[in-house]
Amino acid sequence: MKNIHPDRVHLLGESSCRDQGQYVLYWMSLSFRAHWNYALEYAVGLAEATDSKVVVLVSLEPQQTHLNARHLTFLLESLPEIEQALADRGIKCITRVAPIEKNIEALTADAFAIVTDCPYLDEDRDWLERALNVAQCPVTQIEGNIIVPVEAVSSHQEYAARTLRPKITECYTDYLEKPTSSMLPKSSLNMSLKGEDTSAPGNLLQQIEFEQSVAPVTEYYTGGFSAAKSRLDHFLHNDLEAYEDQRQSPTQPAVTQLSMYLSMGMIAPAYVLKRIEAYLPSENAAALREELLVRRELACNFVYYADHYDRLSALPDWAQQTLDEHERDQRPHRYTRSELEAGATHDDAWNACMNRMKEYGYLHNHMRMYWGKQILIWCNTPDYAHQTLLYLNNKYFLDGNDPNSYANALWVFGLHDRAWKERKVFGKVRPMNHNGLQRKIDLETWLQMDPAQ
Numbered sequence: 001m002k003n004i005h006p007d008r009v010h011l012l013g014e015s016s017c018r019d020q021g022q023y024v025l026y027w028m029s030l031s032f033r034a035h036w037n038y039a040l041e042y043a044v045g046l047a048e049a050t051d052s053k054v055v056v057l058v059s060l061e062p063q064q065t066h067l068n069a070r071h072l073t074f075l076l077e078s079l080p081e082i083e084q085a086l087a088d089r090g091i092k093c094i095t096r097v098a099p100i101e102k103n104i105e106a107l108t109a110d111a112f113a114i115v116t117d118c119p120y121l122d123e124d125r126d127w128l129e130r131a132l133n134v135a136q137c138p139v140t141q142i143e144g145n146i147i148v149p150v151e152a153v154s155s156h157q158e159y160a161a162r163t164l165r166p167k168i169t170e171c172y173t174d175y176l177e178k179p180t181s182s183m184l185p186k187s188s189l190n191m192s193l194k195g196e197d198t199s200a201p202g203n204l205l206q207q208i209e210f211e212q213s214v215a216p217v218t219e220y221y222t223g224g225f226s227a228a229k230s231r232l233d234h235f236l237h238n239d240l241e242a243y244e245d246q247r248q249s250p251t252q253p254a255v256t257q258l259s260m261y262l263s264m265g266m267i268a269p270a271y272v273l274k275r276i277e278a279y280l281p282s283e284n285a286a287a288l289r290e291e292l293l294v295r296r297e298l299a300c301n302f303v304y305y306a307d308h309y310d311r312l313s314a315l316p317d318w319a320q321q322t323l324d325e326h327e328r329d330q331r332p333h334r335y336t337r338s339e340l341e342a343g344a345t346h347d348d349a350w351n352a353c354m355n356r357m358k359e360y361g362y363l364h365n366h367m368r369m370y371w372g373k374q375i376l377i378w379c380n381t382p383d384y385a386h387q388t389l390l391y392l393n394n395k396y397f398l399d400g401n402d403p404n405s406y407a408n409a410l411w412v413f414g415l416h417d418r419a420w421k422e423r424k425v426f427g428k429v430r431p432m433n434h435n436g437l438q439r440k441i442d443l444e445t446w447l448q449m450d451p452a453q
């Protein structure tokens with residue numbers, strides 16, 4: 001249906017639709033975009049089949065446990081554009097602040113069906129579960145924030161990029177389909193369903209309890225599809241041709257800075273890859289495909305199949321064993337979580353990483369690797385280090401709370417990697433230290449650079 005690959009579609013009951021209703025409800029839970037949105041177009045397809053309309057719900061929990069002021073502001077910035085694009089197609093989009101049970105109960109009594117996005121993280125799966133408990137009509141989940149649906153590429157947790165790569169590169173071109181987007185004959189715009197005014201995010205935020213201490217980064221990153229697309233366009237015209245060489249160079253960062261948009265579903269990864277494909281067989285395009293397809297979807301594979309993806313117990317045996325064996329090694333320096341969060345260590349480069357995360361919500365991949373590896377060696381135990389890393393990562397990065405956050409936090413401790421030569425504290429886990437960083441990048445230049453450029 002609608003040129004959507006059947007592997008993306010998961011019926012959570014026996015059928016996708018019941019035989020009565022007034023509209024099809026698309027609960028936009030994780031794909032905050034109207035462009036290239038498989039779940040939205042699937043809902044439109046169901047509405048065509050039932051000769052009805054589509055209503056889109058954005059549901060915001062009144063008490064947020066994972067999204068703080070920075071994340072919420074970015075998310076809310078995307079909504080007016082979505083509402084406008086949907087209104088242009090005769091689709092009403094309503095934003096409501098209430099527990100999901102209340103919103104789903106209120107809106108499903110008259111719905112033929114619910115269509116929603118596919119969650120991978122526990123908190124999102126729990127949210128869906130709560131909605132399912134009260135839904136009065138069939139629910140279909142669509143995997144649209146990934147290029148190849150997780151189960152379509154592998155039936156188990158992959159060991160490393162090298163085990164996922166051959167499988168995913170063989171099949172991904174089957175999943176770059178653009179969903180057909182059509183105009184529905186029946187508009188839902190005149191329905192009397194009430195929602196919040198998203199053009200005044202301040203009013204909306206007043207109804208939500210959330211961690212306020214982390215300031216929004218609107219000056220640097222504006223939420224929404226248009227902003228994401230501008231970044232992509234700019235990157236393709238200016239930076240792609242340097243990507244392979246400079247991807248690991250924080251002083252000449254030729255990277256997309258799309259991670260926060262991908263994380264909040266503001267741009268479809270299949271659309272991004274389709275745009276990159278136009279530049280193949282260039283080595284730069286292939287290098288970006290490696291990150292966007294292999295690395296990003298390895299993280300989805302990991303959180304989908306691993307037990308406790310947020311604990312060290314999800315590491316391979318060799319990594320757990322070596323970290324245990326070195327747990328009592330003398331650390332070169334020891335810091336508490338609050339010293340780290342304050343950026344108050346002896347290491348200027350590390351402090352700058354912490355301060356830039358706090359100020360901009362983003363850090364270049366190479367510096368994230370350095371930042372994470374030092375937390376491993378400066379905390380009392382690997383477990384405390386891992387919990388601290390995750391806490392800081394998800395609090396300050398705009399792209400935090402993502403499958404990538406959990407996979408990369410554990411990569412610091414050996415996930416998806418191999419054993420290296422054994423040394424103090426790291427054991428056989430890949431080491432990274434200040435001397436190595438200094439050899440690889442021009443630290444003075446990086447410290448003086450304006451990160452907003």
Ligand SMILES: Cc1cc2nc3c(=O)[nH]c(=O)nc-3n(C[C@H](O)[C@H](O)[C@H](O)COP(=O)(O)OP(=O)(O)OC[C@H]3O[C@@H](n4cnc5c(N)ncnc54)[C@H](O)[C@@H]3O)c2cc1C
Pocket residue numbers: 247255256257258259260262263291292293295296297299363364365366368369371372393397399400401402404405406408409411412
């Ligand atoms: C300690 C640590 C913590 C990290 N935390 C996060 C996080 O919270 N959220 C997050 O999205 N990424 C995280 N990463 C992965 C990576 O650093 C970022 O995805 C990347 O830097 C984002 O910048 P970009 O969009 O310019 O990347 P680009 O180089 O332009 O890559 C394009 C896209 O590919 C994906 N990608 C790139 N590198 C990786 C990678 N190593 N693993 C998985 N996918 C990748 C991202 O979706 C990215 O947007 C972390 C890495 C480390 C080492």
